[in-house]
Amino acid sequence: MRDALKMVVEGILPERATLALDLIWKHKRRFGVLPNIRHPRTFNEKVLHRMLFDRRAILSKLADKLAARDYVEKRIGPQVLPRLLFATTDPSKIPLDELPDKFVVKPTHGSGWVTLVPDKTILDRLEFLDTCNRWLNQNYYDVDREWVYRRIKPRILVEEFISDGTGLAPTEYKPYVFNGRVEFISVTVGRFEDHAAYIYGRSWNKVHVAINSTRACGEADRPKHLNEIIEYAEILGDGIDFIRADFYDTEDRVYFGELTTTPGAGRTVFRPKEFDRDLGELWRLPQARTDGSSNSR
Numbered sequence: 001m002r003d004a005l006k007m008v009v010e011g012i013l014p015e016r017a018t019l020a021l022d023l024i025w026k027h028k029r030r031f032g033v034l035p036n037i038r039h040p041r042t043f044n045e046k047v048l049h050r051m052l053f054d055r056r057a058i059l060s061k062l063a064d065k066l067a068a069r070d071y072v073e074k075r076i077g078p079q080v081l082p083r084l085l086f087a088t089t090d091p092s093k094i095p096l097d098e099l100p101d102k103f104v105v106k107p108t109h110g111s112g113w114v115t116l117v118p119d120k121t122i123l124d125r126l127e128f129l130d131t132c133n134r135w136l137n138q139n140y141y142d143v144d145r146e147w148v149y150r151r152i153k154p155r156i157l158v159e160e161f162i163s164d165g166t167g168l169a170p171t172e173y174k175p176y177v178f179n180g181r182v183e184f185i186s187v188t189v190g191r192f193e194d195h196a197a198y199i200y201g202r203s204w205n206k207v208h209v210a211i212n213s214t215r216a217c218g219e220a221d222r223p224k225h226l227n228e229i230i231e232y233a234e235i236l237g238d239g240i241d242f243i244r245a246d247f248y249d250t251e252d253r254v255y256f257g258e259l260t261t262t263p264g265a266g267r268t269v270f271r272p273k274e275f276d277r278d279l280g281e282l283w284r285l286p287q288a289r290t291d292g293s294s295n296s297r
Contacts, residue, residue: 016052019051019052019145019147020037020052022145023035023037023048023051023052023145023266024037026265026267027044027045027048027266027267030267030269031044031267031269035048035266037049037052040280040285041277041280041281042276042277042279042280043268043270043276043277043279043280043283044264044266044267044268044276044280045266045280046242046280046283046285047262047263047264047265047266048266049285050242050261050262051145051146051147051262051265051266054286055147058240059148059261060147060148060149060150060151060152062148062243062259062261063111063146063148063149063152063259063260063261063262064108064109064152064153065106065107065108065109065157065258066087066108066155066157067108067152068258068259069081069084069256071236071259072236072256072259075235075236075238076232076235076236076256079253080232080247080253080254080255080256081255081256082104082159082160082162082255082256083159083160084157084158084159084160085099085100085103085158085159085160086099086156086157086158087155087156087157087158088155088156089136089153089154089155089156091128091129091132091133091136091156092129094132094156094158096120096123096125096128099120099158100120100160100161101119101120101121102117102118102119102120102161102163103117103120103158103159103160103161104116104117104158104159104160104161104162105117105128105132105156105157105158105159106156106157106159107132107135107136107154107155107156107157108152108153108154108155108156108157109135109139109140109149109152109153109154109155110135110138110140110143110149111140111146111149111258111260113135113140115128115131116161116168116169117161118161118168132156135154135156136154136155136156140152144265145265146262146265148261148262162248162250162255163250164248164249164250164251165251166189166190167189167190169190169191170248170249170250171187171188171189171220171221171223171248171249172187172188172191172246172247172248172257173185173186173187173223173229173246173247173248173249174186174187174188174244174245174246174247174260175202175229175230175233175234175237175244175245175247176242176244176279176282177233177234177236177237177240177242177243177244177245178237178241178242178282178283178284179237179240179241179242179284180234180237180238180239180240181234181237182202182230182233182234182237183201183202183279183282184199184200184201184202184207184279185199185200185201185202185204185229185230186198186199186211186244187199187200187220188214189220195214196214196218196220197210197211197212197214198219198220199211199275200220202230204222204226206219207275209270209271209272209275210270210271211268211269211270212264212268212269213269223249223254224249224251225249225253225254226249228253228254229247229249229254232245232247232254232256233245233247236259241283241284241285241286242261242283243259243260243261244259244260244261244263245259245260246258246259246260
């Protein structure tokens with residue numbers, strides 16, 4: 001039924017109407033109810049509203065992994081950035097023999113695409129190049145219809161390997177910043193292993209909310225540099241109605257991870273579901289963008 005309906009509207013209705021149809025259908029399939037996109041109330045509905053109506057150039061810049069580094073350096077300084085080892089549009093030019101034994105590879109134009117290389121001596125180089133080329137040949141907009149990724153120049157970044165000693169991937173601290181203030185912090189532990197996710201308040205009070213299908217039992221360790229994480233996140237989110245700013249915390253200092261403008265593409269499942277409404281109440285959409293009339297670029 002959905003495919004048949006899309007065939008009817010594609011090529012007849014404006015592109016944004018087709019996008020709206022896709023977003024509404026995916027939300028209904030995920031949550032069992034239709035979203036209110038015109039007058040959103042929940043956090044996920046407001047993410048969809050941003051995906052459909054908000055075309056501010058800054059949002060796309062923040063989603064660009066390379067441009068975001070420049071944004072962070074200008075607002076905070078270079079000390080929070082993992083060292084950039086190489087950037088290219090041609091993966092075959094990555095100087096693997098000259099790189100450190102450990103490094104991280106990711107594209108500029110996607111979310112969740114990353115390869116951790118903890119030991120390059122056992123790296124399958126052909127598979128590595130194939131992965132990089134596959135990223136470059138795909139527009140992430142086609143994955144979840146997040147317009148912010150649509151026109152980002154595809155490049156491959158090679159960065160310093162960050163370790164906090166907790167496992168293959170460091171624990172990720174993800175402050176939710178509303179109008180320049182951190183209200184909650186999502187914590188992801190063991191991303192590529194025994195994955196767990198938690199929600200904490202800014203004073204590190206645990207909020208009993210589960211995220212998607214991840215477990216939320218036990219506690220996440222309070223980061224040593226929690227105050228710095230909050231401070232940096234609020235600096236990066238100043239002047240923006242909502243942004244999620246991701247960081248890693250090591251014994252010595254905080255490292256920046258990435259900025260996310262449309263978390264989960266508007267399909268993050270919170271349990272209890274009332275937390276979706278609680279988050280949504282914190283997000284005050286820019287008045288000029290509540291109907292999308294000023295964001296047609």
